[in-house]
Amino acid sequence: MKAAVLRGKRDIRVETVPDPKVEPGSVVIKVRACGICGTDLHAYRLGDKVGLIMGHEFSGDVTEVGAGVADIKKGDRVVAVGFRPCGECYWCKQGLTARCTNMKLAGEHFAGAMAEYVLVPNAGLNRTVFKITDAVSYEQGATVEPVSVGSFSVRRSKIAPEDAAVVIGAGIIGLGIVQVLKAVGVKKVIVAGRRASRLKAAKISGADMVIDAAKEDTVAAILNATNGLGADVVYECAGQQTTYDQALQIARGGGKVILVALYEQPITWKPITATNKNLTMIGILGGHFTSTLEYMNAGKVNTKPLISHTFSLDKAPEAFRTQADAPDAIKVMLKM
Numbered sequence: 317m318k319a320a321v322l323r324g325k326r327d328i329r330v331e332t333v334p335d336p337k338v339e340p341g342s343v344v345i346k347v348r349a350c351g352i353c354g355t356d357l358h359a360y361r362l363g364d365k366v367g368l369i370m371g372h373e374f375s376g377d378v379t380e381v382g383a384g385v386a387d388i389k390k391g392d393r394v395v396a397v398g399f400r401p402c403g404e405c406y407w408c409k410q411g412l413t414a415r416c417t418n419m420k421l422a423g424e425h426f427a428g429a430m431a432e433y434v435l436v437p438n439a440g441l442n443r444t445v446f447k448i449t450d451a452v453s454y455e456q457g458a459t460v461e462p463v464s465v466g467s468f469s470v471r472r473s474k475i476a477p478e479d480a481a482v483v484i485g486a487g488i489i490g491l492g493i494v495q496v497l498k499a500v501g502v503k504k505v506i507v508a509g510r511r512a513s514r515l516k517a518a519k520i521s522g523a524d525m526v527i528d529a530a531k532e533d534t535v536a537a538i539l540n541a542t543n544g545l546g547a548d549v550v551y552e553c554a555g556q557q558t559t560y561d562q563a564l565q566i567a568r569g570g571g572k573v574i575l576v577a578l579y580e581q582p583i584t585w586k587p588i589t590a591t592n593k594n595l596t597m598i599g600i601l602g603g604h605f606t607s608t609l610e611y612m613n614a615g616k617v618n619t620k621p622l623i624s625h626t627f628s629l630d631k632a633p634e635a636f637r638t639q640a641d642a643p644d645a646i647k648v649m650l651k652m
């Protein structure tokens with residue numbers, strides 16, 4: 317089969333590799349769409365996963381079902397998780413595999429889904445494999461994983477409909493949060509971002525107000541929009557020193573700051589800022605697939621406007637360059 321393999325720094329090649337073979341407990345999926353994620357880009361920039369097939373945000377059709385797998389049939393349209401818990405740590409032994417401290421990820425530790433076929437081990441319906449209805453396209457299905465991070469963030473924030481929410485950073489994760497916030501009925505959602513195409517996508521996603529952080533004073537604009545009180549919940553999805561500082565400034569006294577971004581660099585901060593305001597800080601790692609699929613199946617979340625570019629698998633090198641460099645890129649998708 318054909319697959320997009322990392323061969324070095326900014327060097328993706330489409331190569332012919334052996335097809336995956338079905339194993340007991342696993343399924344093989346004919347991949348139909350696979351998105352490029354920040355983790356893929358990270359490996360692409362560093363060139364540190366040489367020889368590995370990239371990609372973990374995917375959808376497709378089940379083509380083979382291994383012995384012992386119930387409820388999943390050949391021909392099912394599905395999305396599947398790209399991570400594998402270790403099965404041996406404290407959390408795995410208690411059955412809480414989502415909290416595994418030694419989680420492995422497709423395209424980072426083992427063969428990913430930027431290929432014609434992918435093997436999903438430990439296949440279980442509504443556990444690692446989820447069906448999508450005909451209302452959800454393969455491309456949308458491939459965005460379930462990034463949006464699931466938003467869904468998990470919103471759940472953990474326990475936001476109420478009358479709360480004012482601010483999302484800092486209008487990439488796919490921030491935009492997914494905006495859509496989930498609107499899906500659960502939050503009335504006031506403000507987005508701060510720096511790229512015109514993303515701010516436009518934020519509006520289409522239901523944001524009540526957008527702030528161009530490249531031109532406007534984000535803190536002043538948000539305080540102004542919240543009667544000087546600040547936001548009840550701030551979702552920090554940008555991962556910079558500036559945006560972290562802003563998040564603490566714009567959260568109201570007693571408010572919550574949800575740390576969604578994966579900070580690539582260390583930052584400095586004064587804990588007293590959070591103490592003085594009685595802030596609750598919540599870190600996010602993981603996603604909530606079932607609620608995301610419910611919103612998508614019901615049409616409450618529609619990620620079509622967030623898919624900025626689509627390429628065939630053969631064009632994987634160009635797709636990676638686009639996701640890494642194009643200012644108007646939001647989610648770049650490969651279609652097989």
Ligand SMILES: [Zn+2]
Nearest residue numbers: 353373461462
């Ligand atoms: Zn991802």
Ligand SMILES: [Zn+2]
Nearest residue numbers: 402405408416
């Ligand atoms: Zn584990």
